[in-house]
Amino acid sequence: MTTAAGNTHRISVIAGDGIGLEVMPAAIGCLDAVADAHGFAFDWIERDWGSDYFFRTGRMLPVDGLEQLATTDAVFLGAVGHPDLSDVETLWGLLIPIRRTFSQYINLRPVKTLPGVRPVLADPTPIDLMIVRENNEGEYSEVGGRVYRGLANEMAVQEAVFTRVGITRAARFAAELASTRRGKVTSATKSNGIIHSMPFWDEVVRETLAGYPEVELRSELIDALAASLVLHPWRYDVIVASNLFGDILSDLAGAATGSIGSLASANLNPEGQHPSMFEPVHGSAPDIAGTGVANPIGQIWSGALMLDALGRPAAAAHLVAAFESALADGVRTRDLGGTASTTELADAVTDRVVQLAPDYLETNEGAMRP
Numbered sequence: 128m129t130t131a132a133g134n135t136h137r138i139s140v141i142a143g144d145g146i147g148l149e150v151m152p153a154a155i156g157c158l159d160a161v162a163d164a165h166g167f168a169f170d171w172i173e174r175d176w177g178s179d180y181f182f183r184t185g186r187m188l189p190v191d192g193l194e195q196l197a198t199t200d201a202v203f204l205g206a207v208g209h210p211d212l213s214d215v216e217t218l219w220g221l222l223i224p225i226r227r228t229f230s231q232y233i234n235l236r237p238v239k240t241l242p243g244v245r246p247v248l249a250d251p252t253p254i255d256l257m258i259v260r261e262n263n264e265g266e267y268s269e270v271g272g273r274v275y276r277g278l279a280n281e282m283a284v285q286e287a288v289f290t291r292v293g294i295t296r297a298a299r300f301a302a303e304l305a306s307t308r309r310g311k312v313t314s315a316t317k318s319n320g321i322i323h324s325m326p327f328w329d330e331v332v333r334e335t336l337a338g339y340p341e342v343e344l345r346s347e348l349i350d351a352l353a354a355s356l357v358l359h360p361w362r363y364d365v366i367v368a369s370n371l372f373g374d375i376l377s378d379l380a381g382a383a384t385g386s387i388g389s390l391a392s393a394n395l396n397p398e399g400q401h402p403s404m405f406e407p408v409h410g411s412a413p414d415i416a417g418t419g420v421a422n423p424i425g426q427i428w429s430g431a432l433m434l435d436a437l438g439r440p441a442a443a444a445h446l447v448a449a450f451e452s453a454l455a456d457g458v459r460t461r462d463l464g465g466t467a468s469t470t471e472l473a474d475a476v477t478d479r480v481v482q483l484a485p486d487y488l489e490t491n492e493g494a495m496r497p
Contacts, residue, residue, distance in 0.1 A: 136437055137170045139199040139402070141221075143177040145411025146421035146469075147205025153473035154203075154426035157446060160480040161434070164488065165442045172199060178209035178217065178411075187220035193228050196402060201433050204406035205426065210413055227263055229401035231394035232293065233300050234260040235432070236377040236408070238360070238384060241424075242455035244463050246385045248360075254384055256363040257304060260373025261297040262394060264288045265324075267370045289324045289369070291331055298335035300397060301367035305342045308364050312336060314346045315368035315376060328369065349376075356380050381408060388421070388462045391428035395436060405433040419468045422460040424450055427476060445487035449479040 142151035155171060162168055174195070176188045187207075189195070196202055202225060207217045225231070240246055240253040270286035298314075305312045314332045318325035329346055336344040347355070349372050356363070356376065360383050368376055381390040390408035407425030415421060427450050434443035453475040459465025460472055467475070 134166070135168045135170050136201070137172060137199040138433075139196050139202045140171050140173045141176050141202065141207075142173070142205040143207040143411065144179070144209050145206055145413045145416040146409070147177075147207070147411055149416070149419065149421050149469050150407065150423040150426040151203070151205040153423040153469050154430050156473055157427050157449070157476045157480065158430045158434070160477045161442050161446045161449070164445065164480060164484045165439065167439070167442075171203075176221065177207050178212050181212060181216065181220065187217060188224075193224060196225065197229070199402055200437060201402050202404040203430065203433060204404055206407065206409060206411040208411035208413075223267075225404055226394050229404070230263065230396050231401070231403055232261065232263040232296060233393075233395040233397060234262040234373060234377075235304075235393045235395055236260065236381065237391060237428070237432070238377070238380040240384050241386070241389060242451050243457060243459060244385045244389065244454060246383060248357075248383055250359070250361075252359075252361040254360045254380070256360065256380065257308070257365045258373055258377040258380060259297060259301040259304065259365060259367045260377060261293055261368070261370050262373075263370075264290060264293045265370030287324050287369075289327055294328055294331040295335050296397075297367055298332045301365050302336055302339040302342050305365040306339060310341055311343045311345070311364035313352065313363055313366045314344065315349050315352050315366060315372040316346050317349045317372075318346075319348060332367065352376065353379060356383065378408065386422065386424075386463055388460070389424040389428065391425050391432055393429070393432040393436060403433075403436050405429040405436075419470065420461045421469045422462050423469050423473050423476075424454070427473070441487050445480065445483060446476075448483055448487070450476045452479045452483065 142148045158169060181187050207221060236258045238254060238256050238258060266287045268286055268288040270288055271284045273283045275281045301312050316325050316329050318329050336342060356379055360380055366376060381387060388409045392406055392408055394404040396403050407429050409425050431443045431446040458467050458472055458475040460467050
């Protein structure tokens with residue numbers, strides 16, 4: 128999805144709260160550098176939405192906020208969360224309305240061993256997998272309620288909602304992604320215990336993958352899959368999972384690489400009919416906000432995912448190579464075992480964008496391999 132100008136991408140920027148206000152400008156500087164190298168530009172449209180906006184107005188975003196976002200090509204999100212505000216408010220007041228209004232039905236999370244970042248596992252075998260999470264339905268539905276509040280028999284009912292359309296498009300996305308990688312899809316299920324929705328998930332995933340004979344499908348129970356990701360995550364290529372299972376597995380697998388702060392994600396509307404949203408996995412980290420030590424790699428990597436979705440695969444690969452080069456050379460923030468500040472790491476990435484430019488401008492081909 129690009130603007131009418133063709134060579135300029137209009138991006139809504141929601142830096143949000145806490146360290147989001149620090150990693151966002153760091154990432155924007157890196158993205159501007161790679162865009163300049165590849166001959167295009169960004170028009171950054173800053174939105175001061177988030178917890179502070181809520182404290183001023185009682186809302187996480189304006190009444191017409193979604194309409195404002197719809198006029199841009201993508202949403203670049205920092206981090207949202209405040210100690211004095213419920214996570215329910217920040218999630219259902221900002222993130223979920225964006226994801227569902229714009230049919231961002233795929234949450235894509237790359238999980239990869241990064242240079243110089245010590246994984247938590249004793250086995251040094253590199254990890255390189257992708258988690259495809261169904262992002263609009265499943266266990267995170269709005270169907271349900273509470274009755275008899277405050278009484279001894281108080282009760283809560285929460286319904287999971289699975290549709291054939293929702294499962295099919297997640298499975299199809301996973302299969303097409305796997306066909307560009309190692310050709311293996313693992314489907315997370317719990318059909319031995321959840322007797323309606325999970326057998327339905329299994330059936331639809333299996334029917335969908337039948338249309339991709341070059342892709343191998345394996346179905347694994349969620350508890351065994353979680354254990355396997357702890358023991359040997361390098362065995363996996365693409366994992367497709369429901370909203371809840373995908374949420375849990377992506378954090379678990381990402382933590383195995385050694386740094387939550389470096390993890391990226393994309394909330395995709397694959398058809399490009401609506402803007403997609405790109406955000407790091409980490410939270411607002413109020414304990415270190417304002418100290419200048421936050422790790423910007425998750426935000427930068429999310430920017431690379433955004434470049435790929437905007438049809439700039441060479442620029443995306445260029446940016447990934449730049450931050451991997453900086454990390455390999457020992458420029459790392461405190462959470463990665465280094466001493467660099469947020470700005471110093473971002474500056475190192477920008478420097479390497481310039482240094483590596485000849486390699487990526489000569490070929491100008493190939494999609495990003497997160």
